[in-house]
Amino acid sequence: MRPTQILRSGGELPIGKYGHYLNKDTWGHLGCVQPQKGIITYGISANRQNVLAGATHDAVFNTWRRFSTQVFYWAPPLLAAYYAMDWAIKRNEYLNSKTGRAEFKE
Template sequence: MGGHSADPKTGHYIGSWGKFGCPTPQRIATYALSPNRQRPFAGAFNAAIFNTFRRFRHQVLYVVPPFVVAYAAMNWAVERNEYLNSKPGRLLEGEE
């Protein structure tokens, strides 16, 4: 089990346990950029301003109207509650 011989099904040696596969690949090109040449935040401030404005402009009509309706309903409910708990409101509803 797991010896150093050929696989009985295919007849190929695939490597010992933990070292399966082929030998190290050849002709692999790697490229790197020097750390002092990288600019990770190049244009980030400028892009952040315009991107934030663009996102706000596209989403404002989805967010503002429900908040306006909710504020108007809450304001009406508070005023109605204050009126019904005042002297004129109680007299109008028939309580003594």
């Protein structure tokens, strides 16, 4: 006797019959042919839905949430690079001016 044969047999339909599958109708009862009770499913047509409902509200607050969590990863290096570049430009302008050339003349 094969144990899989016992596990897969559950209803009065023989194994291999069309339309009789494992866990077809109920959870926990392998091969049971009784339909589930108490499950109600509702649907709405795709052209009756409002596909942009709340899109602007969600876009604003989702953008703010994502920005606020990531700002401390990219803002400090950006500010440091900005101030370093600003210092380098001012220093270059000073060194290439009359007073800078006179100060570092060799």
